Amino acid sequence: MKSLAELQAIRDKAKLELNMRHENPDAIRVLVGMATCGIAAGARPVLNAFTEEVAKRNLQDVTITQTGCIGICQFEPVVEIEIPGEDKVTYVKMTPEKVAKVVNDHIVNRNVVTEYTIGAYK
Amino acid sequence: MRELSLNVMDIAQNSVTANASLITITVNESDKDDFLDIFIEDNGKGMTKEQVQSVIDPFFTTRKTRKVGLGIPLFKMAAEQTGGYLTIESQVGIGTKVHAHFVKSSVDMTPLGDINSTVKILIQCNPCLDFVFNHSTDIGEFTLDTRELREVLGEDVPLSTPDVLEWIGGFLEEQSDIIYGGA
Ligand SMILES: Nc1ncnc2c1ncn2[C@@H]1O[C@H](COP(=O)(O)OP(=O)(O)OP(=O)(O)O)[C@@H](O)[C@H]1O
Ligand code: FES
Ligand SMILES: [Mg+2]
Numbered sequence: 001m002k003s004l005a006e007l008q009a010i011r012d013k014a015k016l017e018l019n020m021r022h023e024n025p026d027a028i029r030v031l032v033g034m035a036t037c038g039i040a041a042g043a044r045p046v047l048n049a050f051t052e053e054v055a056k057r058n059l060q061d062v063t064i065t066q067t068g069c070i071g072i073c074q075f076e077p078v079v080e081i082e083i084p085g086e087d088k089v090t091y092v093k094m095t096p097e098k099v100a101k102v103v104n105d106h107i108v109n110r111n112v113v114t115e116y117t118i119g120a121y122k
Numbered sequence: 123m124r125e126l127s128l129n130v131m132d133i134a135q136n137s138v139t140a141n142a143s144l145i146t147i148t149v150n151e152s153d154k155d156d157f158l159d160i161f162i163e164d165n166g167k168g169m170t171k172e173q174v175q176s177v178i179d180p181f182f183t184t185r186k187t188r189k190v191g192l193g194i195p196l197f198k199m200a201a202e203q204t205g206g207y208l209t210i211e212s213q214v215g216i217g218t219k220v221h222a223h224f225v226k227s228s229v230d231m232t233p234l235g236d237i238n239s240t241v242k243i244l245i246q247c248n249p250c251l252d253f254v255f256n257h258s259t260d261i262g263e264f265t266l267d268t269r270e271l272r273e274v275l276g277e278d279v280p281l282s283t284p285d286v287l288e289w290i291g292g293f294l295e296e297q298s299d300i301i302y303g304g305a
Contacts, residue, residue: 002293007274010286014279034247036132036193040123044131047243055284063282066247068139 034066041076049096125235140166204228238294249282264297
């Protein structure tokens with residue numbers, strides 16, 4: 001059973017880690033479009049896949065969050081990746097299957113996966 | 123939408139946009155009495171009577187100045203096609219309550235789907251807001267209240283910490299197994 005005692009232990013561990021690590025100004029942001037159209041097109045499993053992949057690789061300083069209407073319904077699910085100092089990249093028609101490659105190539109190795117970007121579809 | 127849980131995520135998003143600080147999601151379902159009710163309640167900025175009317179019936183609105191939203195009409199359609207209904211109670215400055223009633227055994231019933239995933243994502247993406255999630259069946263009920271978790275976690279450890287989210291996911295899974303008569 002998940003108990004509050006267990007949650008306390010998580011808190012203590014997280015506090016230790018917070019003390020050891022200072023805020024990284026180079027935090028990478030993954031934004032998943034979650035307007036009605038995005039959700040209907042399958043944004044939720046894409047967001048979950050990013051969360052899992054980032055946890056699996058234990059990547060620090062990557063935040064995954066939702067964003068509203070990006071204005072390109074026909075390309076949903078849409079994911080934007082912001083790396084400080086670099087141009088924002090917009091991936092379109094994302095699927096959970098494409099996520100591992102984006103995390104590996106783009107977030108870890110800093111090579112944009114051009115074939116999944118909006119430029120490849122226009 | 124293929125799952126009602128996706129509609130719930132969408133409707134809760136409206137509450138986030140309305141600057142709510144507390145969002146309560148309640149799912150009450152019964153096979154015995156053949157219903158599934160979903161309530162999404164917030165303390166956001168609320169709507170006037172006229173706004174509520176145009177939101178429920180966007181194609182009959184006199185306003186042409188903004189794009190018509192789809193979130194609420196889609197949720198309403200999902201309820202009505204089962205013989206159910208959708209109502210919105212709202213007060214400016216106080217908040218909004220969306221209630222959808224479904225006839226569970228209807229052939230046109232959309233499955234609830236992965237409601238736990240919806241709750242988890244809402245917490246993950248809005249770690250500064252509080253969520254209360256209630257779920258009841260013929261067998262039992264449970265509640266997840268992020269205010270209680272926050273009390274344990276203190277100020278420095280956000281709800282979006284991966285280990286905390288994993289705990290939340292595990293808790294939801296265990297509890298829903300129980301009220302669905304599993305493990
Ligand atoms: N909980 C709420 N509090 C305040 N205003 C709300 C709330 N829910 C809906 N509204 C108002 O109703 C409008 C319509 O909502 P609806 O979800 O149908 O469409 P939308 O959010 O505008 O667009 P989308 O199709 O992306 O959902 C919103 O734009 C907002 O002005
Ligand atoms: S409503 Fe589809 S991208 Fe905005
Ligand atoms: Mg909406």
